[in-house]
Amino acid sequence: MEELRRRNEELERELIKSLQREERMKMELQTLCERVRVAEEAEERLCSQLGDLEAETVDHAQEYRANLVALMEQLEAAHKFIESASFDP
Template sequence: MAPTIAVATAQLQSHRQPPTAAVDEEVLRRRNEELERELKRSLEREEKMKQELQRTWERLRVAEEAEERLCSQLGELEAEAVDQARAYRARLLGLMDQLSAAQKVLQSSSASLPNSQ
């Protein structure tokens, strides 16, 4: 009779374990589903961040190109301003020479005129 009791006891224990195993399996399955959802959300966030990074990188590239163009234009404007300043200075010096010559002529002509007083 001992072998029959052992088989019956083993069957009772095996009937008790499946519900615990089923519960553990259900808990693990739910946990796995939760982890899969979290992974999916994480991958979606990562993809959004990659896209945002790409857009930011593109804006930075455009800004750098604009900065280069502005610097080039500024350099051209500075060179033009220097040229205009030199031309202005040369014109000013020429006018000053003309004025000085005119003053000398006036002084010499007034000195040579008889004093009418």
């Protein structure tokens, strides 16, 4: 009978340890879930910011190209003017 009582006490201690481990694991899981949520929100913000930057970059590239074309046209007009002025007596 004493053996059964000791065994029962041992099983109860193991059960308490197991329940404590389970509680710690639940808390760790909650912490990890919160960290994942925060990371996902940060990822969404970064993706949004990246999209905005990409759109801004495209706008800048288009403006740069338009300015470059305008300067090339001005340069061509200046060359024509110089050529016409140098051939006129």
